[in-house]
Amino acid sequence: MVCDWFGNYTGCRVADLESCNNCDDNGDGFKDNDVGVRQDNSLVSVCNPNACSVAGHKTCINGAWSSCSGCGGTAPCTGCRNKSGTTSCDWNCGKGVCNVGPETCNDCDDNADGYQDNAPGVPLHNSLTLTCGPNVCGQAGTQACTDGVPSTCVFAEGCNNCDDDSDGVVDEGLSCQPCDL
Secondary structure: EEEEOOOEEEEOOOOOOOOOOOOOOOOOOOOOOOOOOOOOOOOOEEEEEOOOOEEEEEEEEEEEEOOOEEEEOEEEEEHHHEEEEEEEOOOOOOOOOEEEOOOOOOOOOOOOOOOOOOOOOOEEEOOOOOEEEOOOOOOOOEEEEEOOOOOEEEOOOOOOOOOOOOOOOOOOOOOOOOOOO
16 A cells, blocks of 8 residues: 555555555555554564664554664673773663773773772772882882872882882881791
8 A cells, every 4th residue: 555644545555564654555454563463553673773782672653663672781882092892781772881891090980880990899089009010129019090190109118128119228117027947
């Protein structure tokens, strides 16, 4: 059938499948119906506007497609500094915040928890501490991360007869006892 803009039949047309146009395209007596379904407005189509791992669907209602719904899973995304990651898809096929992996010192929210450069489980910006070194004594140090910039590597002095913090004094501020043999 061929319909005018108001859905009135104006002639016949041979079609195997329905189109979302408020007409009975295949001549089965129902407008915009899915194959084998004898009900108007039952035409359904798969949709996936954000490449979610679980696609959604849309329904034709009076000649117009509904919004896409029923999505789920995850979708690829590009996060801060053009890093590739994944994001969750909601029921309405929208995407969440891009998760590109564990936090790094880059002034970004890499793990999508709402905080930039934060230590695991710490809901504060700039709470990430990095490991650096080793120093001349073979010890690792730490660096604070502030606005994507790591601080100078800091080494704690230890009782090891070595100048861990490179200030010219060995084992300062410590009461180091010799080992009993």
